[in-house]
Amino acid sequence: MSRDNQSLLEDSPKSFILLGVSDRPWLELPLFMILLVSYILAMLGNIAIILVSRLDTQLQSPMYIFLSHLSFLDLCYTTTTVPQMLFNMGSSLKTISYGGCTVQYAIFHWLGCTECIVLAAMALDRYVAICEPLRYAIIMHRSLCQQLVAVAWVSGFGNSLVQVVLTVQLPFCGKRVLNNFFCEVPAMIKLSCADTTVNDATLSGLVAFFVLIPLALILLSYGFIARAVIRIQSSKGRHKAFGTCSSHLVVVSLFYLPAIYMYLQPPSRYSQEQGKFISLFYSIVTPTLNPFIYTLRNKDVKGALRRLLEKIWRILR
Incomplete structure (x- = not known):
């Protein structure tokens, strides 16, 4: 730990140090550039998906309602973590305030749990579309879609609230150093010097x-x-049915596999060194790839994006 970081912690007892890759200084600049480019792509891609899903009259089916919420979640995901990571990588002081840390992991867990349920709702939509095509419009009506989305957001908030209430009660003794790029509940629990059995369970x-x-x-x-x-x-017909599901399956794999490895292993086996790179993957790589996965394999989305760009070009010309 540098002297500047150590003195700052002594002056500000409610601060934490986020190590990131400060133990590998040669990696900071290339990682900074990768994160910056990925963040810009994630912002542009997800904003584009939201715009075409909301504005294009041909993309008003339930699938695109869920897709727009998924893009909004990914947009919030990256904005919650990446700006802080970029700031820390460009600074000699890798600190974050206690309040900022709490807000960060609270929002991160809220968004993560919400996305789990939104992805499940999208799978339900695909099931009805393929297995019950004649009843699709009756079953997957707009009101049901809005209810499913509301359940996802409220449930995610409830989970986050429980995690925050339990985590803010933990005492942190000694060096408040998180071997991570941003604040997460498992890393905070690992850092505490108290009995964390209840938190772990x-x-x-x-x-x-x-x-x-x-x-x-x-x-x-x-x-x-x-x-x-x-x-x-x-x-x-089989190829068309498979095409409507393949994008969703890829997104589910990118989201669930790292989350399962990160959160469903025994607390005693949790490694901050491994965890920080896995969390980096699902906080920036997955939100960046999602809009491109849906765009490249979906003719309707590509057509809507082309029409949107043509409208923007006519306005600017």
């Missing part, structure tokens, strides 16, 4: 509930979808 229980149950529903939905697709006689 609550975190594991709630994360298992919000991760495993939506994931089980997603896998169940795709089990029924796979059975329905196999029964389709024409290869063209």
